[in-house]
Amino acid sequence: MTFSPQLEARFDKLLKSYPPGRQRSAMIPMLMYAQDEVGHITDELVEEVARRVGVTPLQVNEVLSYYSMLHRQPLGKFHVQICTNISCQLHDGDKLWEHACKKLGIGHKETTADGQISLEEVECMGACSWAPAVQVNYDFHHFVTPGKLDELLDGLRKKP
Amino acid sequence: MLYNQPSPLETRVLTRRFGNADSATLAGYLRTEGYQGFLKAAKMTPDEVINEVKASNLRGRGGAGFPTGMKWSFVPRTSPKPKYIVVNADESEPGTCKDRVLMENDPHQLIEGVLIAGLSVDAHVGYIYIRGEYRYLIEVMDKAIAEAYEGGWLGKNIQGTGFDFDLYTHSGAGAYECGEESALLESLEGKRGIPRIRPPFPAVAGAFQSPTVLNNVETFCAVPAILRDGGAAFAALGVPKAGGTKMTCLTGHVNKPGVYELKLGFPVQQMIEEVGGGIRNGKKLKAFIPGGSSCPVLTAAEVEGATMDYDSMAARKTMLGSGGVIIMDENTCMVKAALRIMRFYAHESCGWCIPCREGTTWLKKILTRFHEGGGVKSDIPLIGDLAKNMLGRTFCPLGDAAAMPTISIVEKFKHEFEEHLNGRPCPYEAVTV
Numbered sequence: 294m295t296f297s298p299q300l301e302a303r304f305d306k307l308l309k310s311y312p313p314g315r316q317r318s319a320m321i322p323m324l325m326y327a328q329d330e331v332g333h334i335t336d337e338l339v340e341e342v343a344r345r346v347g348v349t350p351l352q353v354n355e356v357l358s359y360y361s362m363l364h365r366q367p368l369g370k371f372h373v374q375i376c377t378n379i380s381c382q383l384h385d386g387d388k389l390w391e392h393a394c395k396k397l398g399i400g401h402k403e404t405t406a407d408g409q410i411s412l413e414e415v416e417c418m419g420a421c422s423w424a425p426a427v428q429v430n431y432d433f434h435h436f437v438t439p440g441k442l443d444e445l446l447d448g449l450r451k452k453p
Numbered sequence: 454m455l456y457n458q459p460s461p462l463e464t465r466v467l468t469r470r471f472g473n474a475d476s477a478t479l480a481g482y483l484r485t486e487g488y489q490g491f492l493k494a495a496k497m498t499p500d501e502v503i504n505e506v507k508a509s510n511l512r513g514r515g516g517a518g519f520p521t522g523m524k525w526s527f528v529p530r531t532s533p534k535p536k537y538i539v540v541n542a543d544e545s546e547p548g549t550c551k552d553r554v555l556m557e558n559d560p561h562q563l564i565e566g567v568l569i570a571g572l573s574v575d576a577h578v579g580y581i582y583i584r585g586e587y588r589y590l591i592e593v594m595d596k597a598i599a600e601a602y603e604g605g606w607l608g609k610n611i612q613g614t615g616f617d618f619d620l621y622t623h624s625g626a627g628a629y630e631c632g633e634e635s636a637l638l639e640s641l642e643g644k645r646g647i648p649r650i651r652p653p654f655p656a657v658a659g660a661f662q663s664p665t666v667l668n669n670v671e672t673f674c675a676v677p678a679i680l681r682d683g684g685a686a687f688a689a690l691g692v693p694k695a696g697g698t699k700m701t702c703l704t705g706h707v708n709k710p711g712v713y714e715l716k717l718g719f720p721v722q723q724m725i726e727e728v729g730g731g732i733r734n735g736k737k738l739k740a741f742i743p744g745g746s747s748c749p750v751l752t753a754a755e756v757e758g759a760t761m762d763y764d765s766m767a768a769r770k771t772m773l774g775s776g777g778v779i780i781m782d783e784n785t786c787m788v789k790a791a792l793r794i795m796r797f798y799a800h801e802s803c804g805w806c807i808p809c810r811e812g813t814t815w816l817k818k819i820l821t822r823f824h825e826g827g828g829v830k831s832d833i834p835l836i837g838d839l840a841k842n843m844l845g846r847t848f849c850p851l852g853d854a855a856a857m858p859t860i861s862i863v864e865k866f867k868h869e870f871e872e873h874l875n876g877r878p879c880p881y882e883a884v885t886v
Contacts, residue, residue: 312535318642355645359803360627361626361628380548383704384705387793417797419545419553421777
């Protein structure tokens with residue numbers, strides 16, 4: 294597989310970060326960074342990362358299935374993650390979640406028909422004092438109300 | 454960047470640079486006594502460094518509260534194996550969002566803390582394990598690390614001291630369990646985040662089966678001030694047996710939620726009323742969680758006279774934990790709160806230990822049915838029994854973390870469970886704030 298020069302540089306750095314013979318350590322960060330570029334974890338990507346860190350594709354699959362942020366299926370262009378854990382729930386994060394489902398007409402881990410937006414109800418993302426919190430891809434949004442979420446979602450659709 | 458206004462009641466040690474426009478840069482750090490603790494430590498023997506940390510009464514800030522100096526002293530310095538420093542930046546205990554602001558606003562403070570730990574145990578390599586959701590903080594730390602290399606604060610012969618140290622960031626990929634130290638080490642080695650049986654502890658066999666110092670971000674961030682100003686000065690800020698300040702995240706039903714740095718021993722009621730601006734909409738306090746959703750819940754009556762420190766919380770049969778304070782007002786449904794907490798642990802249980810995997814799943818099912826109005830009277834003792842049978846029966850504390858809040862809620866708020874009986878839907882749900 295070919296990756297961007299930036300990602301290749303990142304891979305090189307990762308593979309040099311761990312003690313000799315411990316290149317397997319780079320597997321999870323490599324999958325995370327590669328996923329951003331490829332979109333999701335494809336079979337081809339699994340094989341490529343396995344080859345580079347010196348394990349079998351089966352071993353990569355076995356590890357990646359454990360981690361909630363590594364996706365084997367394609368996601369929408371915008372991955373909208375809404376926290377409903379306790380601190381967010383106390384600020385109506387659960388109602389915000391229901392609002393998002395209704396507005397987009399999709400549920401947990403589903404993607405809109407146009408392939409633009411994926412929705413996921415997530416566990417604590419570390420924004421508890423600024424609840425309820427939403428993450429769009431890697432961007433945090435704090436103190437999100439249903440009105441603000443509407444604006445946010447409408448804005449995403451208009452993005453090029 | 455700060456996400457809430459600071460409070461005048463804060464004691465700013467770890468957050469002393471917060472608000473400076475250049476707080477995250479090397480220049481801004483050096484201008485404000487940055488790396489002075491490291492330079493001092495470099496002239497001391499490893500034992501002197503560890504003794505200074507012991508004198509500070511610093512205890513682990515990730516939740517367990519283990520004395521840091523003692524933890525460092527367990528590392529066999531003369532072992533022929535390489536030693537490692539690992540930073541736990543997998544902040545994911547519900548209610549906790551403090552390591553995020555520490556890394557974002559003062560990344561060099563963390564680097565300096567790691568360097569001092571390296572000096573004390575003869576380690577020359579460190580890893581910062583950052584949860585995947587904090588991608589922007591990986592960029593922040595990578596930038597600070599690059600600046601530190603450029604400025605001669607990382608790499609070979611740091612500032613002519615003869616000490617070498619290399620530091621790397623490592624991305625997690627979404628797993629609460631990886632905040633547990635042995636699971637984190639498994640994950641760092643490119644495996645599923647499943648806990649290891651202990652002993653041996655990480656001090657003896659940690660990263661790559663080598664001696665390892667593993668601490669929370671906040672713990673490392675406290676170390677530069679301890680070396681710079683002396684352990685005694687840090688100890689004097691806190692209470693006997695626990696020195697310094699605690700990054701405290703006020704979450705839930707307060708007027709001014711936010712992350713605040715408070716002296717250990719800060720009175721809980723003053724914290725809610727004055728730092729947090731009181732309970733939202735003039736309501737009364739119903740329940741209080743001192744440090745993340747794993748802690749047993751306190752009632753409003755139990756909070757009276759409590760202070761934010763390890764001993765005061767232990768006396769109330771709960772824990773100071775991670776500093777993630779969760780405040781629930783009088784309209785909160787405690788069955789719903791217990792359910793949401795259990796849903797989390799059921800989702801995050803790694804499945805390795807059966808009491809945790811099965812216990813959290815069954816408790817989630819029972820609590821879901823109960824909250825929806827399908828509960829029967831015998832469910833109430835069943836919830837407590839199931840949870841109690843998880844305690845102490847798992848490799849790592851996740852099973853306990855799921856059981857403890859559940860046991861405390863079902864015991865202290867039994868009447869709310871009874872009010873949900875007989876097919877009645879949640880009596881609190883109709884109340885919206």
